[in-house]
Amino acid sequence: MKKVFYALFAVMLFAACNPKQPVRYFSASPEIEITKSTLKHYVDANWDALKPLYADTAKVMNNVPDVKGVSIDVAIKDYMQDHELFSSISYAADEDFFEMVVTDEGETWVNYWGLWKGTLKASGEEFEIPLHITQQFENQKIVREHGYWNSSAIALALAKQESPTP
16 A cells, blocks of 8 residues: 555656646647748749738848848849749649747747749759748747758859850
């Protein structure tokens, strides 16, 4: 009987010392659905649907440090240039991975890892570029976005088109 009592006491003591931690990692959330919408609107060139997903003061940092971040309006102008250069743009759905995390400071971030695909209009050359996008949310709006990818292959292809062959 003493052993049972001590065992129960140990379990209760262990449970009391390990308070339930809040859930901070999610594989499904409204914010993840918003991130999915941003990707779809980018692919579809639906800028009027994309813009309202961002807060008016949102800062977008695609391959640049914070100090070079831009507004969503400027980012959309960059996205429009992408669509002028490429005959097709998509994301490989089988490469998509989304997660939402809540930081120690209570910030909500959605992370996306995927594969961007595009076909250059001028040459027909196809590109597949792995990328990571992370978006911070407040009140169901994106307030910060960081995007990371290596676009050097595209830059080289564009440079080849601009320089005359000897």
